[in-house]
Amino acid sequence: MHLGRIAIQLHASAPLLFSRRATATALVLPHSRRAAFAMAATPPVARKVPRELAQHGDVRVDNYYWLRDDSRSHPDVLAHLRAENLYTATIMSDVKNLEDEIYAEIRARIKEDDIGAPLRKGQYYYYNRTLTGKEYVQHCRRLVPTDAPVTVYDVMPTGPNAPHEHIILDENVKAEGHDYYSIGAFKVSPNGKLVAYAQDTKGDEIYTVYVIDAESGKFVGQPLEGITSDIEWAGDDHLVYITMDAILRPDKVWLHMLESNQSDDICLYHEKDDMFSLGLQTSESKQYLFVESGSKNTSFIFYLDISKQSKELVVLTPRVYGIDTTASHRGNHFYIKRRSEEFYNSELIACPLDNVAETTVLLPHRESVKIQSFQLFENHIAVYERQNGLPKVTAYRLPATGEPIGQLQGGREIDFVDPAYDVEPEQSQFGSSVVRFHYSSMRTPPSVFDYDMDSGVSVLKKIDTVLGGFDASNYVTERNWAAASDGTQIPMTILYRKDRVNLDGSDPMLLYGYGSYEICIDPSFGRSRFSLVDRGFIYVIAHIRGGGEMGRKWYEDGKLLNKRNTFTDFIACAEHLIENKYCSKEKLCINGRSAGGLLMGAVLNMRPDLFKAAVAGVPFVDVLTTMLDPTIPLTTSEWEEWGDPRKEEYYYYMKSYSPVDNVKAQGYPNILVTAGLNDPRVMYSEPAKYVAKLRELKTDDNLLLFKCELGAGHFSKSGRFEKLREDAFTYAFILKALGMAPKAAL
Structure with missing residues (x-):
């Protein structure tokens, strides 16, 4: 549980103001439309079905446990999610033009017809191509000319005399008829004649692998069902792949001979420890394949000599804890x-x-x-x-x-x-x-x-x-450091447009954070964020503990019984930015996804006064209940990340910060929460329960919106332009919350 904006001022009574505006508009609407609009503009109220959850003599009452449905198809659950989506769409309808404007801006920065940097492998150059108006890529290759000059830096010839381009696989064609489409692996066989690719059409990260002839595109054998995206060639006629157990833990590695039945495949290794998961990697030499079994603290490796006729795993590094x-x-x-x-x-x-x-x-x-x-x-x-x-x-x-x-x-x-x-x-x-x-x-x-x-x-x-008049010289990036509560210096990366900000505390800001799994959130380029930055926003990444930016100890100081450092580091960064006149509380917005959504939920409970708006994407917010349930994907493998709450010390520590368990009767900023119905990493029910409890207890009239993608998973929609819609929607919400969105007639 692996991350746009001018006229009418929104304030604490914003939802009430919308309600009044809806009433005024209703005077000119037919009665049926008036009733429908009024209903849609009313926040959905999830029914309360108390369920007691007892552990270590402590009893928690979860009124919204019923929202969890493993089949994701219960009519009452789907009805509630659709009601939330309708409410969100209604409340955001007055900034739909702004959302469309931001979407057009972001898309206009993209050179839609383009190719990636070709890579020479064997007798071919391989590369991806994108086409104007198309959501997905084409996987292509060209022959290396026999008379190509030998240089250190290989260059694929182009022009009328260049070898013909061959499209191996067009994802746009494969995606037809699917609301979601993602290829998790695209592997060319050593001799270049075949391609194995892993396909997901739901967003649940359970893949089907197809093998095709690279020239004709014809299928070779039957597909492999229900596997991860971890696949590797073991020679030209064998594939090695991984399957998952009932809780989606990668636990078995298999050897498949081409054109044989999947039922005849050989299990090379079965990892029975439910805190360990399997992964595959091929050496750069292409002579060895490595199978890694790892937890958050420990990993050990087997190797397979691809050249040998008998495909057997041999221990390379032993299993030693730590x-x-x-x-x-x-x-x-x-x-x-x-x-x-x-x-x-x-x-x-x-x-x-x-x-x-x-x-x-x-x-x-x-x-x-x-x-x-x-x-x-x-x-x-x-x-x-x-x-x-x-x-x-x-x-x-x-x-x-x-x-x-x-x-x-x-x-x-x-x-x-x-x-x-x-x-x-x-x-x-x-x-x-x-x-x-x-x-x-x-x-x-x-x-x-x-x-x-x-x-x-x-x-x-x-x-x-980057189209749309982008000029890198207009922008400034800098590093800054904030002092955490224990004196630790927390790095931040800052971006702003030098001719659009004052640096006197009056500028709006979006502060992003993650801080988990030793993941480094390095300051990479993002086209979308310039729709904020060009409107005068300062964009900041807080490299807080729990990530890996400053080394292994940086991670260890933000996990298990040190997890609260992640949240207090983020708060320290926000306070530092305010004190140093980068922004003010009234214009500080925050954003985080997944484990970064946990960060959002925790800091909103701890310091709701510090922020104007927050966006929590697919947030891991029901920490205690989830980590007590070993039947949920990722739970057992993540006890070394968050702690095992079956142990009393971890239970009470996790309870002290778990967002759902700490929502209370207080004022909260404007909040947008998102989810994916098919998400295997953070169940949709976590954000759904979080929003329901916030609606029940919060004492303010600020915006609280929930948007659940009913045909996607953890990473939202799959198309490259569809993803931009999510950015545009998020930025329109932020501008609306700050009162920077132009008024639109209902």
Whole structure:
């Protein structure tokens, strides 16, 4: 439980004002329409069915437990969700034109007909193409010309004499007839003749895998049903995939021979510990496949030698509590990133294929530098790290295969120009000296670079075109730090348009936070947010504890019995921004999704006076009830994240911040809550119950809106333009809450 705006001033009596306006308008409406409008403009009231929940001698009464329906089809539940959606649409109807305007702005920044940076694999260049007006991508490839010049930086030929483009798969065609469509994996076989892709048509993240001929598109064999998106080729005629148990925990890894029945597949490993989940990864060399079984604190690895006729798993790293490992392969060594309680920021080691117990330290543990990941090449290694809250990439040359290896020396560190930025590894060619990475900042559009690890020269391969008059020089990004209640310095990244803000406390602000699962919320580029920033908003990301931005301890200081640090850090950031005249309470809006939605719920209960409006997307707000129920997806695997409330200490600590359990009779800001009916990560019932309890207890007349997507899951709608609608709706709500939305006639 893995994240737009002028005339009439809204105030505390806004819903009452809408009610009056509806009454006045009703004078010119037919009676039936008047009655329908009045009903739709009345907040739905969920019926109360008290249910006692007892644990450790403590009894909680949940009046809205009935909203949870595992089948997601109970008529009363669906009727309530539809009533909430109708109410939200009615209340937001006066800013529908503004929503449409913002949507048009966001979409106008997109170059709709475009291709991604091609990557050479074997005899083909592979890339994705988008088309004007189309929601989804096409997966394409072109042959590498036989007379193509050999250069360090590979370039796909274009123009009339370039090889013909072949569309392997058009998602737009596959999506026809589906309200939701997502491809979670697209894997080309080693010989380039076949493609396996994982398809989800509900948003529940349960995939069907199809294998097709890459040239003809014809299906090969029968689809594989009910699996995760984790699939890998084990040679040209076998697939390895993972299935889930009843609570959607990835627990079994299978070997499938092409054109055989799924019922005949071989189970390579079954993870029976319900706190562990399985994952797959193939080495950059394509010679080994790794199966990782991991919890939040521990992971161990098996490997499969793809070249061998018998496909069997062999233990690479043992299962030892508190030791976390990831692995890859080059030459006659496995390379392993290993974290332990002692080496909490990880170390990088290598071991011979024929003696995995004999390890050599390549990069030692460092207190100030966290090793996040690494990429192997025939002669190099690129290491992705974090220092002082920022990503860094260092490339090292490796000794020739067969030569002794030792501690890495003389690495080249790649330079980045922005004060805060996001860097992510991209797929690269194993036999090349070039590492490809993705770069952006809050003012720099997404860019793909090829960096020659021998010369230290970067070449820009692709930068996303941003239309609509976007000029990066108009915007400022900066880093700032807030002091938490215990004195810890919390980093923030700030974006604003330098000719639209005053920095005197009068500017509106949207403050975003997450702070869970050791996830780093780095300041990447977002086209949508410029519809706020160009209206004078300051946009801020608070890199609070519970995330991984400042290293492993940053995460550990914001989880389990330290979880409240996440919330107080966010409040400290808000107070710092107000004290330093970036904004005021009257113009401070906040936003978070999923575990970031938990953050929203917690800080709204703790300091409702500090914010003007809040948006909680698919929020994990019923923490205690959910974590006490091992039949719900993710519960058992997340006891190491939040704590196991079957233990009294964790129960009462979680109860102290669980948003649903701490809603009380007090004033709250304007609030928008969203959900997805098919969400497997945060059940729709959590936000539904949260809104119902807020409606029951809150003492203000501020907006409280709930929008549930009935045909989507955790990540909202699937189409690239459909997703923009959610942004436009959210921004219209924020502008409405701030009184910055133009008045529209009903």
